[in-house]
Amino acid sequence: MTDQSLDGPLLGPAEIRELAERAGIRPTKTLGQNFVIDPNTIRRIVATAHLTSDEHVLEVGPGLGSLTLGLLAASSAVTAVEIDPPLAAQLPETVERFYPEAASRLNVVLEDAARVTDLPGDTPPTALVANLPYNVAVPVLLHILETFPTVRHGLVMVQDEVADRLAAGPGSRVYGVPSVKANWYAEVSKAGVIGKNVFWPAPKIASGLVRFERRDPPVDESLRKEVFAVIDAAFAQRRKTLRAALSSWAGSGARAEQILRAAGIEPIERGEKLDEKAFARIAQAAATVPASEARAQQQPGQQQKSASYEAPAEPTTENQA
Numbered sequence: 001m002t003d004q005s006l007d008g009p010l011l012g013p014a015e016i017r018e019l020a021e022r023a024g025i026r027p028t029k030t031l032g033q034n035f036v037i038d039p040n041t042i043r044r045i046v047a048t049a050h051l052t053s054d055e056h057v058l059e060v061g062p063g064l065g066s067l068t069l070g071l072l073a074a075s076s077a078v079t080a081v082e083i084d085p086p087l088a089a090q091l092p093e094t095v096e097r098f099y100p101e102a103a104s105r106l107n108v109v110l111e112d113a114a115r116v117t118d119l120p121g122d123t124p125p126t127a128l129v130a131n132l133p134y135n136v137a138v139p140v141l142l143h144i145l146e147t148f149p150t151v152r153h154g155l156v157m158v159q160d161e162v163a164d165r166l167a168a169g170p171g172s173r174v175y176g177v178p179s180v181k182a183n184w185y186a187e188v189s190k191a192g193v194i195g196k197n198v199f200w201p202a203p204k205i206a207s208g209l210v211r212f213e214r215r216d217p218p219v220d221e222s223l224r225k226e227v228f229a230v231i232d233a234a235f236a237q238r239r240k241t242l243r244a245a246l247s248s249w250a251g252s253g254a255r256a257e258q259i260l261r262a263a264g265i266e267p268i269e270r271g272e273k274l275d276e277k278a279f280a281r282i283a284q285a286a287a288t289v290p291a292s293e294a295r296a297q298q299q300p301g302q303q304q305k306s307a308s309y310e311a312p313a314e315p316t317t318e319n320q321a
């Protein structure tokens with residue numbers, strides 16, 4: 001673990017409880033409100049995020065401000081998007097009280113981070129650093145990566161099993177939709193585990209840190225929706241062969257097979273073995289196989305054949321988070 005000392009002040013358990021009382025809130029599970037009460041954890045998150053002092057950081061879910069203070073000490077500006085009105089309203093006061101010299105570098109947006117599209121500030125955000133609300137962590141992360149292409153890198157804290165899923169590669173038992181879609185945008189890696197006791201209230205399971213570095217998508221961005229539709233279809237029935245899993249998406253099993261062959265992929269392969277580049281090839285190949293042609297080539301009874309392509313089931317995690 002790398003560490004660095006932060007110049008700014010950080011909040012401990014007593015301050016966090018007092019701030020919750022002042023805001024008149026009781027942490028709720030629905031909004032994933034587990035607040036970090038340990039300054040060393042904040043130091044670790046900020047150090048692992050590899051921020052430079054000129055960065056504009058986007059923070060999702062600032063809560064009572066523990067991480068916000070650390071981010072203000074390590075960057076030039078922070079935009080914090082919070083869904084809970086009392087928390088959003090109190091954050092500027094908290095920064096004014098504990099770190100007044102940084103107050104002018106903070107913007108707070110009261111909004112659902114899974115929908116936000118416009119941010120205030122003179123410059124666009126360059127990094128995302130967040131202790132994400134656990135129940136919406138993956139959709140929020142994907143939305144931010146899609147909506148703010150200026151976000152080049154970041155570090156997010158999520159449930160440990162979601163961290164494993166995001167960082168998983170093809171063939172892993174936990175590889176799934178979050179892994180492939182996150183990899184469309186960025187190189188993703190796991191950067192550590194955080195115990196339960198650094199939070200108030202303590203969650204039931206440990207958390208994981210996930211780092212990402214944006215990279216160019218495997219094919220043109222304009223194809224993303226189509227590629228994501230293939231990924232969704234392939235993992236909706238992850239125990240089936242791709243020919244069977246993609247038959248509805250393609251319009252028929254025969255067309256799915258033609259598309260897969262055109263993409264250089266065996267129709268009996270399963271989606272969990274493919275990386276984002278292979279899914280991109282499938283979406284590209286679909287444009288070259290007209291629906292009517294595939295239907296014309298399909299022999300009577302061929303539809304039922306898909307069952308014979310069914311691969312033997314393997315133990316797998318169905319929950320895609």
Ligand SMILES: C[S@@+](CC[C@H](N)C(=O)[O-])C[C@H]1O[C@@H](n2cnc3c(N)ncnc32)[C@H](O)[C@@H]1O
Nearest residue numbers: 031034035036061062063082083112113131133
């Ligand atoms: C795990 S807490 C993190 C709080 C703080 N950053 C910390 O580390 O102590 C998640 C925060 O996200 C907020 N939140 C939940 N859903 C949200 C959403 N859809 N958009 C923005 N904020 C959300 C919660 O109100 C809460 O403040």
